[in-house]
Amino acid sequence: MAIGLHNSDFKNPVIRWVDQRMPIFTMMQKEYGTFPTPRNFNYFWNFGALAMVNLMIMIATGIFLAMHYTPHTSYAFDSVERIMRDVNFGWLIRYVHMNGASMFFIVVFIHIWRGMYYGSYKAPRELLWMLGVVIFLLMMATAFMGYVLPWGQMSFWGATVITNLFSAFPVVGEWIVQLLWGGFSVDNPTLNRFFSLHYLLPFVIVGVVFLHVVALHITGSNNPLGVEPKGPQDTLPFHPYYTAKDSFGLVIYFIVFAGLVFFAPNYLGHPDNYIPANPLVTPAHIVPEWYFLPFYAILRAVPDKLGGVLMMFGSIAILFVLPWLDSSPVRSMRFRPIARIAFLLWTICFFVLMYCGGMPAEEPYVTISRFATAYYFAYFLVILPLLGRLERPLPLPESIARAVLGGGGPMPAGAVAKPMDKA
Amino acid sequence: MAETAGATASDGTPRRDFLTLVTTAFVGVGVGAVAWPFIASMQPARDVLALASTDVDLAPVAEGQAITVMWRGKPIFVRNRTAKEIEEARAVPMSQLKDPQADQTRVQKDNWLVMIGICTHLGCVPLGQKATDTKGPYDGWFCPCHGSAYDTSGRIRQGPAPRNLEIPPYAFTSDTKIRIG
Numbered sequence A: 001m002a003i004g005l006h007n008s009d010f011k012n013p014v015i016r017w018v019d020q021r022m023p024i025f026t027m028m029q030k031e032y033g034t035f036p037t038p039r040n041f042n043y044f045w046n047f048g049a050l051a052m053v054n055l056m057i058m059i060a061t062g063i064f065l066a067m068h069y070t071p072h073t074s075y076a077f078d079s080v081e082r083i084m085r086d087v088n089f090g091w092l093i094r095y096v097h098m099n100g101a102s103m104f105f106i107v108v109f110i111h112i113w114r115g116m117y118y119g120s121y122k123a124p125r126e127l128l129w130m131l132g133v134v135i136f137l138l139m140m141a142t143a144f145m146g147y148v149l150p151w152g153q154m155s156f157w158g159a160t161v162i163t164n165l166f167s168a169f170p171v172v173g174e175w176i177v178q179l180l181w182g183g184f185s186v187d188n189p190t191l192n193r194f195f196s197l198h199y200l201l202p203f204v205i206v207g208v209v210f211l212h213v214v215a216l217h218i219t220g221s222n223n224p225l226g227v228e229p230k231g232p233q234d235t236l237p238f239h240p241y242y243t244a245k246d247s248f249g250l251v252i253y254f255i256v257f258a259g260l261v262f263f264a265p266n267y268l269g270h271p272d273n274y275i276p277a278n279p280l281v282t283p284a285h286i287v288p289e290w291y292f293l294p295f296y297a298i299l300r301a302v303p304d305k306l307g308g309v310l311m312m313f314g315s316i317a318i319l320f321v322l323p324w325l326d327s328s329p330v331r332s333m334r335f336r337p338i339a340r341i342a343f344l345l346w347t348i349c350f351f352v353l354m355y356c357g358g359m360p361a362e363e364p365y366v367t368i369s370r371f372a373t374a375y376y377f378a379y380f381l382v383i384l385p386l387l388g389r390l391e392r393p394l395p396l397p398e399s400i401a402r403a404v405l406g407g408g409g410p411m412p413a414g415a416v417a418k419p420m421d422k423a
Numbered sequence B: 001m002a003e004t005a006g007a008t009a010s011d012g013t014p015r016r017d018f019l020t021l022v023t024t025a026f027v028g029v030g031v032g033a034v035a036w037p038f039i040a041s042m043q044p045a046r047d048v049l050a051l052a053s054t055d056v057d058l059a060p061v062a063e064g065q066a067i068t069v070m071w072r073g074k075p076i077f078v079r080n081r082t083a084k085e086i087e088e089a090r091a092v093p094m095s096q097l098k099d100p101q102a103d104q105t106r107v108q109k110d111n112w113l114v115m116i117g118i119c120t121h122l123g124c125v126p127l128g129q130k131a132t133d134t135k136g137p138y139d140g141w142f143c144p145c146h147g148s149a150y151d152t153s154g155r156i157r158q159g160p161a162p163r164n165l166e167i168p169p170y171a172f173t174s175d176t177k178i179r180i181g
């Protein structure tokens, strides 16, 4: 082998030639082929792969929509209607994009929930978790700006309310809002820049996802038991075990996705967005897309403008410090009897907030939202820090193999040195 | 000899630190200078700023009626208030107001109330201009988005909005005409 070439294991001469000069095949083999993965994943571990596929679908459909879409206040609504009626398969591409956004949030909510339940945010995966929160924020920004593009009534008034959130900040608020608008109200300059950014941000997401995966492949995956693999007997190579499991999950995901697209394409949307935007008339009841409702409910639960805005942003920002708020060394809630109940209650609160966010700002919804908001924050700021000290966790299994193979697995201490002859 | 031989200035600060600081400062200023035009390009362009004034003829607006006109892409509420509405607005003690402003300071002629029709909470257009609209508990305007209620002077009385409906710059060009902006 010539000096300076990578030492490649591939036999195919073409692959080998490339791999020696740029070892991407070796890298793929290492990261997605033989990559040692805990052997006890359940189906919650499918959602990262699903999110990745979903992102690709959004980018693919979005690029084709952009070929027919016109980002101008006078034409945007009509260009989307033209996509629906005249462009070949335009209806399909748009419905996939529209419902793809909903699927993306369903997938990512479950993915985040998984991380919270099994303690995946704890050391050494804090940075991995924080990159995930960054992705979530970028997704929210992208989806919000995408929803403005069809320039219906909900697009316009959603954009107005959300951009005005920034006016709550003292001193710089007005400046930021004008920067977002490029004028004195949501108007053509706003639509133009939102289209530009809506095209850009998904690619930024791709970049952060890459970092997310890099971080993941340093620490390795967490697993339902929350104990680290202690040796080869606790892991399986990613391929074929998890490529197969992920493929199965993917098929189920596509069935749900297709169900939405073909049988209920507008179920998750709001009919008012099929009315062209009118800057003089606010719809009687404006609501954001369903995935923003919990946060919207928190905004409305607070009677003060700045306070509401801070709580709303805070409800997501708090996830960044979750690894340090939860001081318990035990990851999986399976072994935390009290935290488990507290977290399931938090989950219920999340859905209650989602429900209240879609209701008018009246009683009893306002009071209910206030209680749910209080618990949402108390879980992070009071319950988790206290439980880390007070709760007595159940005994942890000695190793993954011990737990899942019913005690039949080799003892970790003895097995570490022996290479596993599996696969 | 200290200047030539040592990496340390006479006061003991390593020269390399100084160079690093100066370089960082220059990079900082440079990045700022390059970023500025990009950020400024997002602020309202000159043609947007130029759409500055709108003339409104008040003659057709009878007592108790209201019209909505556009100025800088925003709705402007113009209301010909009844004596009762003026009376209501002026009877309120300042202590009951979240954003205390006397009605007299909000109008140029007692009956003509001219305001930007945008809720100071998050920018929805409050209801109350049309005869059929709800006017809310304070008989003025009511914002359907998060329930802010304004009185007959457009002052915030209830709900999350922090300020009174804003008064745009305007002037009477004749007895029955105004120019906004």
Ligand code: HEM
Binding pocket: A055, A058, A059, A060, A061, A062, A063, A064, A065, A066, A069, A080, A094, A097, A098, A101, A104, A139, A142, A143, A144, A146, A147, A148, A149, A150, A198, A199, A201, A202, A203, A205, A269
């Ligand atoms: C993170 C990935 C993305 C998300 C979450 C997302 C989300 C959305 C949403 C919610 C809408 C509104 C759909 C509707 O109600 O009609 C939309 C519209 C749109 N998006 Fe995306 N999008 C993503 C990526 C992209 C990409 C990469 C492009 C490429 C240019 C794109 C182009 C468009 C266009 C042209 C529209 C307007 C047409 C329409 O409303 O159907 N999107 N997007």
Ligand code: FES
Binding pocket: B119, B120, B121, B122, B123, B124, B143, B144, B145, B146, B147, B148, B159, B160, B161
């Ligand atoms: S925008 Fe009017 S109450 Fe929120």
